[in-house]
Amino acid sequence: xxxxxxxxxxxxxxxxxxxxxxxxxxxxxxxxxxxxxxxxxxxxxxxxxxxxxxxxxxxxxxxxxxxxxxxxxxxxxxxxxxxxxxxxxxxxxxxxxxxxxxxxxxxxxxxxxxxxxxxxxxxxxxxxxxxxxxxxxxxxxxxxxxxxxxxxxxxxxxxxxxxxxxxxxxxxxxxxxxxxxxxxxxxxxxxxxxxxxxxxxxxxxxxxxxxxxxxxxxxxxxxxxxxxxxxxxxx
Amino acid sequence: xxxxxxxxxxxxxxxxxxxxxxxxxxxxxxxxxxxxxxxxxxxxxxxxxxxxxxxxxxxxxxxxxxxxxxxxxxxxxxxxxxxxxxxxxxxxxxxxxxxxxxxxxxxxxxxxxxxxxxxxxxxxxxxxxxxxxxxxxxxxxxxxxxxxxxxxxxxxxxxxxxxxxxxxxxxxxxxxxxxxxxxxxxxxxxxxxxxxxxxxxxxxxxxxxxxxxxxxxxxxxxxxxxxxxxxxxxx
Numbered sequence: 139x140x141x142x143x144x145x146x147x148x149x150x151x152x153x154x155x156x157x158x159x160x161x162x163x164x165x166x167x168x169x170x171x172x173x174x175x176x177x178x179x180x181x182x183x184x185x186x187x188x189x190x191x192x193x194x195x196x197x198x199x200x201x202x203x204x205x206x207x208x209x210x211x212x213x214x215x216x217x218x219x220x221x222x223x224x225x226x227x228x229x230x231x232x233x234x235x236x237x238x239x240x241x242x243x244x245x246x247x248x249x250x251x252x253x254x255x256x257x258x259x260x261x262x263x264x265x266x267x268x269x270x271x272x273x274x275x276x277x278x279x280x281x282x283x284x285x286x287x288x289x290x291x292x293x294x295x296x297x298x299x300x301x302x303x304x305x306x307x308x309x310x311x312x313x314x315x316x317x318x319x320x321x322x323x324x325x326x327x328x329x330x331x332x333x334x335x336x337x338x339x340x341x342x343x344x345x346x347x348x349x350x351x352x353x354x355x356x357x358x359x360x361x362x363x364x365x366x367x368x369x370x371x372x373x
Numbered sequence: 374x375x376x377x378x379x380x381x382x383x384x385x386x387x388x389x390x391x392x393x394x395x396x397x398x399x400x401x402x403x404x405x406x407x408x409x410x411x412x413x414x415x416x417x418x419x420x421x422x423x424x425x426x427x428x429x430x431x432x433x434x435x436x437x438x439x440x441x442x443x444x445x446x447x448x449x450x451x452x453x454x455x456x457x458x459x460x461x462x463x464x465x466x467x468x469x470x471x472x473x474x475x476x477x478x479x480x481x482x483x484x485x486x487x488x489x490x491x492x493x494x495x496x497x498x499x500x501x502x503x504x505x506x507x508x509x510x511x512x513x514x515x516x517x518x519x520x521x522x523x524x525x526x527x528x529x530x531x532x533x534x535x536x537x538x539x540x541x542x543x544x545x546x547x548x549x550x551x552x553x554x555x556x557x558x559x560x561x562x563x564x565x566x567x568x569x570x571x572x573x574x575x576x577x578x579x580x581x582x583x584x585x586x587x588x589x590x591x592x593x594x595x596x597x598x599x600x601x602x603x604x605x606x607x608x
Binding site: 202206209210211213214215219222223226230310313314317320321324327328331 | 437441444445446448449450454458461465545548549552555556559562563566
């Protein structure tokens, strides 16, 4: 393979990385704005977030097309092939993050009609902050090929799980105290769950990127927290 | 391109279709067993479903590898390339369906401790039945290249959305009637949401497969139901 060909492959891959970085920034920004819209019960930002979600969908298709074209044209092997496949998987997760952010944003329309406790909102705010850090961080580490950083980031997902468990329990107590809270709390419950899932998608990206860089699965440091670990089974 | 090469491509694609059909059957079976485990509050089937979810993960990786190898080796164009890319997307959706079924199954452990209304369970049973029909159907139509059938199937997703809206409202009333119902109802709420999302993944598969077959986006017959359409904003 001539040096020119090698360079072209790297250039095309770098172009894909740039698209992924932009998607990552947009995704983190969507999560932040969606949570703020919901917490402040202000649906003014919803339309923009819905538009951003469409941009994310389009960006995913663009990366998919670029990646598939690259595979067909260059027939990459080993690490190069892993890089391209990892790009396809990464944008799949980023697109889902955008989708989850959109769903959170849409609930701000409901919140406008119902006042909710500031204490509860604080829990969601904390979760959102943690989720944004994970999304921004994982894309940076992915682009930088930083396997060690990705390992640390993956392990930090537990903080979101713990924050989710707290919010879940708090929500239940509010619902039990006063049935008038039930409707709004179910919406908050779904928002909390979506933030937790955003963290899981960041974890997916970290695990795929680790495999891309090293060719090995990210070692299990902690058993993956059970989906229901944070949710009390009885009161 | 020699006939031999063409035949090989089709054979390799057929092998991928076979893997996808097996994943589809397993996914539908997981949804059915998970809902039964939950509805009957019997966690005896949970371990098997967790194992099945691992099989789904492995199957996704196997299809991904086979598809990427096929692209690199054959450099397919147009419809052939769409076929392979569609396979990658389809198994992504099937893997998520397995994941959602696993999450439903795990909640059966919680249900064992708490008796729940048979009326509520009927709603979930209906949703599960509809979801299984969609999952089984979409894979059959995908493998059969049946664009018309896929259009009809996509439109039937609305039935699941409507069933979800009913279950959501019922759950709220149970929670309001008696705070002791709140914990179990939040678990049922997540199960209902997961079944609705399983329907959405079947819709994704239908839309991707339609594009694969025709090269065009599936026409919008109905506006995609809003994520929150079924969830009442106030009481």
